[in-house]
Amino acid sequence: MSTLMAASRDASWYDCPDTTTVKVMHVARVYELDDTVWSARCNRRTPLDETVSRPAEEVPAGLRCQRRGCRELWPAEAARS
Numbered sequence: 001m002s003t004l005m006a007a008s009r010d011a012s013w014y015d016c017p018d019t020t021t022v023k024v025m026h027v028a029r030v031y032e033l034d035d036t037v038w039s040a041r042c043n044r045r046t047p048l049d050e051t052v053s054r055p056a057e058e059v060p061a062g063l064r065c066q067r068r069g070c071r072e073l074w075p076a077e078a079a080r081s
């Protein structure tokens with residue numbers, strides 16, 4: 001069973017990556033042929049940084065991408081202890 005993963009956008013392409021603000025997490029699409037290539041479900045041209053990935057169910061609602069493609073894939077939030 002595969003776990004639905006989420007990751008934030010890879011900002012390394014930008015001249016001035018904004019690493020201070022909280023980033024929106026996208027549901028990740030991981031290409032099976034090469035699992036190092038991740039992109040966002042809402043836009044396959046949006047690269048994601050797999051180094052900050054986490055299970056989608058652990059992403060707080062406030063950080064979840066609400067664009068079509070990601071929005072309908074988010075699982076229920078994991079219960080907090």
Ligand SMILES: [Zn+2]
Nearest residue numbers: 026042065070
């Ligand atoms: Zn998204």
